[in-house]
Amino acid sequence: MKVNVEIFGQLTEITKNKYFEFTSVNDTDSLLQKIYEQFPGLQSASFVIAVNNNLIKHNTLLQDNNTVALMPPYSGG
Amino acid sequence: MKVNVEIFGQLTEITKNKYFEFTSVNDTDSLLQKIYEQFPGLQSASFVIAVNNNLIKHNTLLQDNNTVALMPPYSGG
Amino acid sequence: MPEKKIKNIFINGPILSSFIADSIQKHHTKTDIGGHSIFLGQVRADKINNKTIRAIEYTANETMALEKMYLIREEIFSKYELICMHVYHSLGNINVGEICLFVFTSSVHRKAAIEACNETVEKVKSLLPLWGKEIFDDESHQWKVNI
Amino acid sequence: MPEKKIKNIFINGPILSSFIADSIQKHHTKTDIGGHSIFLGQVRADKINNKTIRAIEYTANETMALEKMYLIREEIFSKYELICMHVYHSLGNINVGEICLFVFTSSVHRKAAIEACNETVEKVKSLLPLWGKEIFDDESHQWKVNI
Numbered sequence: 001m002k003v004n005v006e007i008f009g010q011l012t013e014i015t016k017n018k019y020f021e022f023t024s025v026n027d028t029d030s031l032l033q034k035i036y037e038q039f040p041g042l043q044s045a046s047f048v049i050a051v052n053n054n055l056i057k058h059n060t061l062l063q064d065n066n067t068v069a070l071m072p073p074y075s076g077g
Numbered sequence: 078m079k080v081n082v083e084i085f086g087q088l089t090e091i092t093k094n095k096y097f098e099f100t101s102v103n104d105t106d107s108l109l110q111k112i113y114e115q116f117p118g119l120q121s122a123s124f125v126i127a128v129n130n131n132l133i134k135h136n137t138l139l140q141d142n143n144t145v146a147l148m149p150p151y152s153g154g
Numbered sequence: 155m156p157e158k159k160i161k162n163i164f165i166n167g168p169i170l171s172s173f174i175a176d177s178i179q180k181h182h183t184k185t186d187i188g189g190h191s192i193f194l195g196q197v198r199a200d201k202i203n204n205k206t207i208r209a210i211e212y213t214a215n216e217t218m219a220l221e222k223m224y225l226i227r228e229e230i231f232s233k234y235e236l237i238c239m240h241v242y243h244s245l246g247n248i249n250v251g252e253i254c255l256f257v258f259t260s261s262v263h264r265k266a267a268i269e270a271c272n273e274t275v276e277k278v279k280s281l282l283p284l285w286g287k288e289i290f291d292d293e294s295h296q297w298k299v300n301i
Numbered sequence: 302m303p304e305k306k307i308k309n310i311f312i313n314g315p316i317l318s319s320f321i322a323d324s325i326q327k328h329h330t331k332t333d334i335g336g337h338s339i340f341l342g343q344v345r346a347d348k349i350n351n352k353t354i355r356a357i358e359y360t361a362n363e364t365m366a367l368e369k370m371y372l373i374r375e376e377i378f379s380k381y382e383l384i385c386m387h388v389y390h391s392l393g394n395i396n397v398g399e400i401c402l403f404v405f406t407s408s409v410h411r412k413a414a415i416e417a418c419n420e421t422v423e424k425v426k427s428l429l430p431l432w433g434k435e436i437f438d439d440e441s442h443q444w445k446v447n448i
Contacts, residue, residue, distance in 0.1 A: 008362055009432035010444040053365045069362055069430075075445035076359065076366075076390060076431025077342050077402045077422070085215055086285035087297040130218045146215055146283075152298035153212065153243060153284025154195050154255045154275070175322035178341065182398040185346035192339035194325065198409065199332035251329040262345065264422065272415055 001064045003031060009072040014041040029059040031068060047072045078141045080108060086149040091118040106136040108145060124149045160220050161227075163241045168252035169194075177240060177258055187237050189264030191271035195255030197248050205290040209249045210298060215283035219243075226277045234270040236261050241278060247289075307367050308374075310388045315399035316341075324387060324405055334384050336411030338418035342402030344395050352437040356396045357445060362430035366390075373424045381417040383408050388425060394436075 005020040012018050025031040028049060036043050050069040051060050062068070082097040089095050102108040105126060113120050127146040128137050139145070165173075174194070181187055200207045227239060237260045244254040257274050261267040279300050286298030312320075321341070328334055347354045374386060384407045391401040404421050408414040426447050433445030 006362075008360065008430065010434075050362075050365060053362075053368060069365070071362060071430050072432065072444075073446070074427065074430055075433045075447045076361070076429050077426035077447065083215075085213065085283065087287075127215075127218060130215075130221060146218070148215060148283050149285065149297075150299070151280065151283055152286045152300045153214070153282050154279035154300065171322040171325040174325060175318040178318040178321060178400075181343070185344075185397040187343050187398075188345045190339075190341040190343060192337075192341070193411065193415070194337040194339070195411070196328070196334050196337060196407075197332075198335045250332040251334075253325075260343075264340065264342070268340070268419055268422075275411065275415075 001025075001062075003062050004065070004067040005031070005035065006067060006069045008069065009075070011042065011045055011047060011070055011072050014045060015039050025062060027059050027061050028056060028068065031062065035070075042070075045072065078102075078139075080139050081142065081144040082108070082112065083144060083146045085146065086152070088119065088122055088124060088147055088149050091122065092116050102139060104136050104138050105133060105145065108139065112147075119147075122149065158224065160224050163220065163223050163243050164214065164216060164245050165242050166244075166246050168244055168248050169242055169254065169256045171253075173242075174253075174256060174258075177256075181238070181260060184237060184260070186262055187260045188262050189267045190258065190260045191264070191267040193255070193257040193271055193275045194253050195275075196253050197250045199250040200288075202290075202296070205292055205294065207250060207288045208291045209247050209289045210254065211247050211287040211289060212243070212245050212254065213285050213287070214243075214245060216245075219282045219284060222282055223278075226274065226281065230259075230270050230274055230277075233273075234259075234261070234266040235263075236266055236270050239270065239274065241274060243278065243282070243284060305371065307371050310367065310370050310390050311361065311363060311392050312389050313391070313393050315391055315395050316389055316401065316403045318400075320389075321400075321403060324403075328385070328407060331384060331407070333409055334407045335409050336414045337405065337407045338411070338414040340402070340404040340418055340422045341400050342422075343400050344397045346397040347435075349437075349443070352439055352441065354397060354435045355438045356394050356436045357401065358394050358434040358436060359390070359392050359401065360432050360434070361390075361392060363392075366429045366431060369429055370425075373421065373428065377406075377417050377421055377424075380420075381406075381408070381413040382410075383413055383417050386417065386421065388421060390425065390429070390431060
């Protein structure tokens with residue numbers, strides 16, 4: 001099982017890249033755990049999470065090929 | 078002594094003309110009296126009066142060559 | 155005492171979109187501006203008793219309107235942190251679908267521009283000696299009333 | 302169920318005054334419109350610690366932004382008596398003095414257009430997943446924060 005991760009805004013300065021793939025993650029909590037291990041700087045960053053373009057507030061089960069977006073506070077306009 | 082009178086908006090439909098001259102009027106009340114005699118239809122019309130571009134609320138003394146404007150409710154925009 | 159600078163606001167005929175574009179374009183050099191607020195009044199084809207308005211013919215007491223607009227401008231600038239403000243009103247025949255009023259305010263932060271624009275529109279409509287004669291498609295007419 | 306019509310709002314690069322003029326011009330055939338309200342966001346040359354912003358580079362989660370904009374549009378149309386509404390936001394590099402946001406609402410009576418425009422601007426700024434990277438004149442940068 002594979003999960004696509006997309007990083008936005010200032011978070012890309014911590015992750016350097018915008019797109020990542022993670023395997024062997026069942027839910028967003030375990031995905032975040034792996035992301036934090038790889039990019040400790042994200043732990044102090046502020047962001048919301050979307051799974052397949054839907055914002056989530058709680059731990060959410062992931063399915064193969066889901067896309068998870070990490071989005072810092074919006075600053076359009 | 079001569080006073081210039083300028084008529085605006087829908088009031089011109091009653092007076093037919095836009096510019097008038099009146100003589101032998103000392104103040105706006107006596108001017109209005111003369112105007113009403115000439116155009117009785119104005120008596121039931123709603124308007125404000127300006128003397129030399131200043132709105133007046135009470136009877137006002139007139140001087141030679143003053144301009145008195147009769148202006149119905151504004152409807153710009 | 156500084157000279158009282160009366161700005162003309164009147165345009166003969168409709169306010170063209172190209173004129174609005176030029177006005178916007180001129181502000182690109184003012185790099186302290188963060189927000190512009192614009193109001194445009196457009197002549198409506200209102201239907202009254204089976205007749206339809208085809209145009210409004212605007213007249214004004216121009217001298218008094220410009221004097222009053224000067225005072226409104228002073229008041230708005232003293233009340234809001236504006237960078238600039240432009241007001242244009244048509245005179246003469248304006249067909250339905252055409253623009254007869256253009257109010258344009260700019261500020262560092264959007265709130266001032268937006269509030270100043272709204273207040274200026276209200277003041278222009280209620281305080282400037284302007285009259286609209288609504289011409290119907292059968293060439294009869296009635297006089298516009300601002301509610 | 303009617304088809305959900307997602308409208309694109311993104312423009313690569315600045316929003317030109319000619320584009321705004323075209324948008325206005327297109328409404329001259331809609332003779333039920335009496336008032337248009339327009340908000341324009343312009344990139345400011347803010348000075349921070351002796352450095353001056355020379356541009357903002359905008360990026361977005363485009364799919365999510367368009368989905369969200371669809372919902373905002375639905376909400377605004379259900380709340381206000383609007384005839385039409387157009388929203389455009391720039392992506393990519395926008396220099397100071399250039400326009401990055403264009404919100405345009407139209408209604409029979411001005412109140413609806415004005416209030417809908419204001420509310421839409423607030424929602425666009427707070428609810429659309431968009432990010433501005435502020436580029437200084439020495440090529441360093443900081444990320445825009447919406448207050």
